[in-house]
Amino acid sequence: MATGSGTPGPPPPPPGQATQKVSDVITAFRPAKKFKPPNARTSVTSLDFDDTGDLAVVARDDDTLQIYNTTLGKHAKEFNSQKYGVHLARFSHHAQNIIYASTKVDDTIRFFSTHDNSFTRYFKGHTDTVTSIALCPSSDTFISCAKDNTVRLWDLQSPNFSGMLNLHGAYLACYDPSATVIAVASQLGHAVLLYDVRNYDKIPFATFDLAGLEQQYLGPNGGEWSKLEFTNDGKHLIVSTTGNGHFVLDAFDGGLKHFAYRKRGHTGRLGPSAGVPTRGTNGANGVAEALGQGDTAVTPDGQYLIGGSAEDGLLVWDISRDPSSDKYTNAEHLTGPGKAAIVGYNPKFNMLATADKDLILWQPDPDIMM
Template structure:
């Protein structure tokens, strides 16, 4: 099956409603979906607002949709001509926006129901590196390797606003939808803009150069993802280095450096010169969207590494004097987890490299 083979029929997943802290150490893979082509890799992951569906983009130019409640593959959508990356559900689970990896740098708005395009968002002239939907409405923000950040409304093909910033590879909305963070990894800076006044200068700029030198060392590390915790208190910067930065979202000061001894999971970051386009040789890394995610309660950071399994850091702990934070758990998995997400509505994890896994708490471990 092109979409993947989930194995023998199994009962539906039973997404738990327990506190995250009660189940975080008990997560285990419950479903495995294998692509027909063993060379295929998953490059991005997103959940819809209800938490019922997950969508992954793969570098075989397909979108795969999974039902998280039933633990089943739901649909395959093809994008052979344009490629697909950074697939994101709109606030309606029957439509998806995604970046092109071939032909042009247009962002496409797709109807899941009949696999037809609703709208095209043309404005970027180089590889799109991030797409973030506003939590409050149908606007979204995108950034690209053309040094631009564009503001969009799903109802219009024309961008509503434009910022010119050097290498603005990462973007993120805060949970209140009042702030947009824009990160420029080569300059080690993060700019915070008021959503209502994005055409004005940023109201805050965080300089992380000293932190990068201190914690990532001579080997360094490219920034791969930026995410606010759901309580708005912390801002996470994921890297390809030996760990990730957990920052105070108001001050830009470091609270933790989430250390991983084995190093990163091997995916290319948005600033890599090889991250534009899907074409790659067998031995070159796939693109990704950063190998971390934050639990819905904002207490835990989860991420991949060079080894199999998922690392878990408790970022709610009080900072230590040196700010280093070791993982509290390594959740066992038969594969690496360079793509990972925590379902926003239920205790279901998803991870992927080539195969796609749905995780749930193991009841036997909870007893």
């Protein structure tokens, strides 16, 4: 049963929008549909699209999963996880199956079937808060990181982890597009480590040291690493932060290509090392802080980085152009209603989704496209 209401918006995108170049529409994105939670204190903590782009799932800190049909622009289903909580919800390659992290009782990752509202499997092993879940792009395997200083590899068909790395502060991990490389980020170690998937138990074949970049670009206020992601062309590796910008690295040698600078700073979400906040705890500004999954997303063509900002709307960085001598890349601002603390780009259609309290779907406005 739907609990949120959608504001009126334009009809679903025509099929042609799926094939339009991102560069032709990137500056034309405008909010098209808004879904409000029943409680104004509720926050979205994670967002994911299924492989077809037809569905989106969000986890909220009211311990619910919300499914949306993006093609129709409608709320589809709600599922409760009041006993275990829910965060980092991810579609498997089968849209009726979702994996997510628990925020209550224990640190088990749960495999949930939306078809019959039941748990298919439990992935037990982590002994502290799960901080990252990444599905393999070509198989039913996934990686998880946790505050227990382990990175675990799993297969959806088995409840037991198939591999484990013991790494201090390794809170983020992802696969490269070819599914042959695993990147693991440890901010405490100031490094991103690259492993061959077939030899993950060996030493990393590459290590990118970011200590100097942090000091130079994040400055005294710093910022926590909040998301790790390869671009779909495999050329760049994005290290998103809660500070005043994000690092766009050369995926082959780790060199800085761009520092995606945001003038007004971050969106206020807790980073992965914060653990699960007690509901009602307040941050320094007196506002209840919520978990996040990082507030960036890369466009499918790998040309643009989309990010949240402390003000209403979105930031867009062109990471395909040649970097400046100082590596600073400024953003274009897309105005919209509400803060974009969670950001996702539909993998099949030119559609954006952003969330803080509300979930907002963005589409290119044909009247202002070039």
